[in-house]
Amino acid sequence: MRPTRLLPTWIPISALVLAGAVAAGQTGLARDLAAADLLKPLGDIWPSYSGDYTGKRFSPLAQVNQTTVKQLSLAWTAKLTAGATPAGRWGGGPQPIIGGNGSPNNPAVPTIIKGTPLMVNGVLYVTSPDNGWALDARDGREIWHYFWRTRGGTPIGNRGFGLWNDALFMVTPDDFIVSLEAKTGKERWSKEFAPFTQQYFSTIAPMVIGNTVIVGTGNDLDSPGYLQAYDADSGKELWRFYTVPQNPGDPGADTWPSLQAARYGGGHPWLPGVYDPETNLYIFGTGNPIPAYTLGRGEGDNLFTCSLIAVDVATGKMKWYFQSSPHDMHDWDSAQTPVLFDATINGRKRKLVSTAARNGYFFTLDRTTGEKVVAIKYGSATNWAASIDPKGSVRREPSKDPIVAGALTSPTSGGTVNWEPPAYSPVTGLFYVTERNGHSIYYLTDPDPRGSMGLAGKEEVFVGNTGNFLTAIDPLTGKVAWRRPYPAAGGTGMYGGGGAGLLTTAGKLVFGGDNGGNLVAWDAVTGTPIWHTHIGDVTNPPTTFMLDGRQHILVATTDTLYAFALYQ
């Protein structure tokens, strides 16, 4: 089946650049992407973090399917060089465009591609911390390279660009949101959206909804998490939504020992959420409470940390919340990107949202109300909980918290899954996610009744792993349909196994990295591997798009992109 194209085929931008007509905007070409295009289901292009607003990472493309996938071959590969120096053996790459206020003496962070590249009009938009590139999607050649001189921050990763009309948005480790011209890489505007002095650091892919662009914070130091919305055109601040109470009487304030504790209580929404156009709700997850492992947060639930939250995009006001881990004690964020889908349950049509959290539990909720439909354990070794309460929140067993004599607990602080996005296939009806079953002894090393700060006050010792899996879950029941083990050729420690996120397609395939440096295509029905190629450890979620009549599969290993296509 060939899905209809979302956009007419443009003259490739690379051709325009070669012809010297850099200012493509003046040639009469239409916009790269209209805001309304983002409302469409994923098709030939890949215009946003999850491909479309649902977070499914499901492509209807089926040219690559269970039969043809064995003929996939390399279309091109491109190694991206971070920093202020032009890339290429003879320096043939474009001169990087420099932004930012940091010292030129700071060494560039080596390229690490953990984000999701966008593909629109034959052009790829790719990021690494402090760096953004436009590449020709036909051969990976650099069109432009933007380099941000950072003042510092924690360069743990960057999840990618957001695209609005002809404008791109990315965040920097020192907490700027930067808007670039998609055609030239020139800066349109930049704003510090979180105070760098407070040790915020930023990794999120900005989410574009209509003319609004939304970013979220990250921080390990005691600090409040929030979403910040901007007008995509002007950069004007629209609203801010704090995930923890800031003022007396704020919702959730009674779940903290003091307003002071709440104000510094964390809950950072550091991964992109999803969007439901019918309700105009942006639905996203929040991170752990801070201090993460110790006393200092009273006995309450610490709202709205470790929660799924729906805010109205027009106002930034909360419509509902669902807390997956009340009073988390292990840095188990619930910030994971959720998945929106519709289904009939007991004869009733339901609008649903599912998420597999870092704490080893899987949830399906009614996305109009936040009401629980399914709350169930999916981490097969997960052992920290006492009960699931009637609302579906998982209540902890305090003896599994960090304690002085050591608590043997699964998962590790890295979690059953971490940032790696799951995928959902409407063809199989299955939700695919990485499942890691590490075990750690958590020692409380700072029993000060005031609590510690940040992620300190404990010692975590990893003591073994009882299996990592690609796991397929029926999201209507929470039952695990199958678990495909990642054979252990290393990396079975706190993090290994499962690459860096998943893609599923109408070709009944699931794509992702395994545990041994392979990009693998699994049978989406059974989990059996059908095709693989050894390219090294996969560091980002694979994506797919249609170009010149060929379905491409694109994936990254550290600093290198690999594009595969069918040549029949």
Added chain:
Amino acid sequence: MFRRPVSLSAMALGLALALSVGLRAAPQAPAAPTQAPAAQPPATPPQQGAHGEPVPPPRPAGAEQEEPPRFPAHQRPPASPELLERGKGQYAGMCSACHGADARGGQLGGPNLLRSQLVLDDKDGELIIPVVQKGRPGPPPMPPLPVAVDDIKAIAAWLHSLQAQGTNQGGPPPGPQPELNILVGDAKAGEAFFAQQCASCHSPAGDLHGIATRVPSPMALQNLWVSGGVASGRGPGRRSPNSGPKPVTATVTSASGEKVSGRLLRLDDFLVTIALEDGTTRTIRRAGNDPRIEVQDPLAKHRELLRVLTNANMHDVTAFLSTLK
């Protein structure tokens, strides 16, 4: 990322991070998936970074520059020892009753100043001076205090020096380590558990003879036995490089009946690699159940134990083992 060959400088970075962050993740233990057990010798310890991900890759070799401090609190130039001494004294007299001797908050409700947004934003006392001189509404209220501007600046410099010692993961400056007793278990119950669960492979008179003398730290001992000799954690008694668990071995039998045995180096869904006795390696392609692979994993029982071991079991056995002097 964390499975790539790691250079010495990267290891040094990892060690530095481990020390500064106070988290010492243990070497990776082989895993035991149900179908295909583990095969990798313990790798370099993964170090945990922000959001629980591995820390960013080390700077490229050759670039001898140290990694620049990540946040403004760590980037500011240090004040003179005289100024810090003065600030410390002034703080002890004027501030510590409410804010705590370590500035992490006090009994009287004074907030933690190390994470304070105002103190983090302050550069040279300009934000702190008005608060000290004019006071602040509560709760709890802060009264105006008769402190000279230069003294407040000294206090600010001292607070900033504390913030500068904080870790990148938001931890406070390292302070005196409290003595923590992890020996809370019942040695008799531990002995009984040992007899039931461990005695088929281990014996107090044999391989574990004198274990508590060799590994005097109860925490290290606990980490060591639970992980099967892989993890130790901080304190004396880290295992020596040659005393780790026995390697995972495998026998690979092809459809034609050919057998290859040796240490298992690598295993994924597509290939298996065996280290042979003559020092060479042999890689064999996998196709479904051909060849047949039998893995002998000395740590299999330890991992089975991880699923069922309660805290009480663990503490009891540690208490028992700590008697084996």
